[in-house]
Amino acid sequence: MEEMVQNLVNSQKAYFYSGATRSVAFRKKQLKLLKEAVKKKEHEIMDALKKDLNKGEFEAYLTEVGFFYSELKDIEKNMDYWAAPQKQKSPLSHTGSTSYIYKDPYGVTLIISPWNYPFQLALTPLIGAIAAGNTAIIKPSEFTPNTSMVIRDLIASTFAEEYVAVVEGEADITKALLAQKVDYIFFTGSRETGKKVMEQAAKNLTPLTLELGGKSPAIVTEDADLKLAAKRIVWGKFMNAGQTCVAPDYVLVDESIRRKFLKLIIQFTKKFFGPEVRGKRSYPRIVSENHVDRLAALLDKNKISYGGGYDRDSRKVEPTIMMDVQMEDAVMQDEIFGPILPIMSYQYEHEILDIVRQRPNPLALYLFTENKDTEDMVLNNLSFGGGCVNDTIMHITTPYLPFGGVGESGHGAYHGKDSFDTFTHRKSILKQTTKFDLPVRYNPSQSTIKTLRKLWE
Template identity: 70%
Template sequence: MKDAIHSLIHKQKQYYYSGETKEISFRKEQLTKLKEAIKHRESDILDALKKDLNKSEYEAYLTEIGFLLNEIKDMLKNIDYWATPRKEKTPFTHFGGKSYVYKEPYGVTLIVAPWNYPFQLAIAPLIGALGAGNTAIIKPSEFTPNTSMVIRDLIASTFPEKYVAVVEGDAEVSKALLEEKVDYIFFTGSTQVGQKVMEAASKHLTPVTLELGGKSPAIIMEDANLKIAAKRIVWGKFINAGQTCVAPDYILVHEKRRRKFLKLLLHYTKKWFGEEALKKRTFPTIVHEKHVDRLASMIDDEKVFYGGGYNRERRFVEPTIMIDVNMDDEVMAEEIFGPILPILFFKYDYEIIDIVRQRPNPLALYLFTENKENEKLILSNLSFGGGCVNDTIMHLATPYLPFGGVGESGMGAYHGKFSFDTFTHEKSVLKQTTSFDLPIRYSQSDTSLKTLRKMWE
């Protein structure tokens, strides 16, 4: 395996050195091929996602396919402009020169994808990598084997492996890939594995993007529109059975709105995900039995307000709401990554800052308020990757906003132009005239020193 991986990376490096991937016309052609391949194999993708995670056609298209087609469309529309060298100002000290920033691909890129959105999170970084002119190796998750197989077949039938390749396998395969020297690593997954990726990358000083997670809060201020808050939190939490890195992980509710908010939260949970609702709609499964066990250990029956049931064999965990939770409960120890929604209550606004700061910077934060001062308080005092005011999750669905974490929730960002920038090295070039040559740089006289001081100070 190690020899095969080493040979593949060498093959891609040599192809990258040929210069073909850098041509803008070539990049557009390949992105168009990718788009057509996704559309052509849509039924295969939907079928694989159904088998792996029991995703409905609607949810799978919404979260895994449509988003990618929009990303490709945006890349094709803007790539000429994004890839053009950018002229910058030149200081007087460099008189006669002109300054430029050239957009250069890194080379061979490695994309390590997770299992929760196994198709989207493998292909979305690929769009940026190819748009920027790189080659790419994709390592899909072994926990979603059907989707992994579709990705492998789609890529193999669309691109030569010297350009884009898929390497399947378990953690040992990932380890073998990370031991090789590539030019850029893009990883999506847990914070614990992200630390190992960064450690491996450091041995070769390889730049990385880490898209991780964390406990993302949803904050309900006293003045919030509770109906909107309840609807959007229920949708954002239970989509993909809560297996979303930016799902609301817990809710902080002003104690004066406790009863009304709980009533609305319960109403929409039952309406969309209750026992009767789930007879009519598909609810995604948990990816593996061990994750069912992990989630079951977080459920405190005495604090369950709604739900709490699970079935290990069916990989099913019922949408669950827990109340009167405190920071010492097991459900608050780590990112939940499942359909369990703990609720905490606060009395004073400053408590929000203290509670959120007890955990590492989250990947997302959701604030529900109609008050600009409340908005300013939260946005200026808490650090998080990105988020929404009066909504959940939707910030990651626009190509015009960067998506990424901060601190333990990740580093780097992508989507739209930010995907292009992530896989691009900005190479600075000063073009200097030969028509004249100012002698001040060569002289060490007092007069030259005085001149320099006037210019720089």
């Protein structure tokens, strides 16, 4: 196994060093081939997502395939400009020179993707890697085997292995890949696994992006549009059965409106994800029986206001609302990653900062308010990856905003231009004239110091 992985990395390095991936025309051609391959296998992708996670056609297109197309379209449109050397200013002290930033691909990239959005989170980073001129090795999640198999077949039928390859397997394969001296690592997954990835990367000083998670709060203030807040929180939370890294993990609501808000949250949960709705359309499954057990252990029957049902054999957990939750409760200790929504309340606005700061920096934060001062207080005083005011999730669906965490929720960002930049080294180049040679640097005198002071101070 280790020899196989090493041979693959060596073959990709040799292909990268051949210069084949560097021209923008080549990169564009590969992205076109990738899009055509996805179009051709779209039905198989949808079918695999249905088998692995019970995703319906609409949700699978919205959050997986359509997302991929959107990212690809933006990068194809702009990559000529992004890839071109960028001329910079040169200071007066460098008279005669010109300065540039060259956009250099890293080389062999390793993309390790998770199971919750198994197609999108494997292929979307690949777009950035290809656009930037790299080769790529994709390690899909073993917990979604059908989607992993489709990705493997799609890539194998489209690209040579020395350019883009898929390596399937469990943790031992990931460990073997991380032991190789690749040129860039892009990891999406849990915080604990992310620490191990970073530890391995440090051994070779390999640059990396970590897309992790955290307990992302949804804050609802007294002046918020409660109906719209409840509607958008329910949609963002229970999509993909809550198995979304940027899903609202818990709600922090003003005490004066908690009962009214609870009523609306239950109303929209029934409307969008109630038993009758779930009977008519596909509602995603929990990825494994162990995760069902983990979620069941978070339930406190004394605090459940809606839902609470689960079935281990079918890997189904009912959308669940828990009210009057406290920070010490089990459901508030770690990221939930499932369809359980705890609701806490606060009395004074300054408590919002204190409560959110009790947990590591979240990947996302959602604030529902009509008050600009409250908006400024939260956005300027809390550290989090990104988020929305008066919405959930939508900030990650635009190619014009970087998506990534901060602190324990991640390192680095991507989407749109940031995907291209993530897989690109910005190489600084100064081109000096040979027509003349300024004598200042060769003359360590008081007059030289005087001249430099005039220039620099």
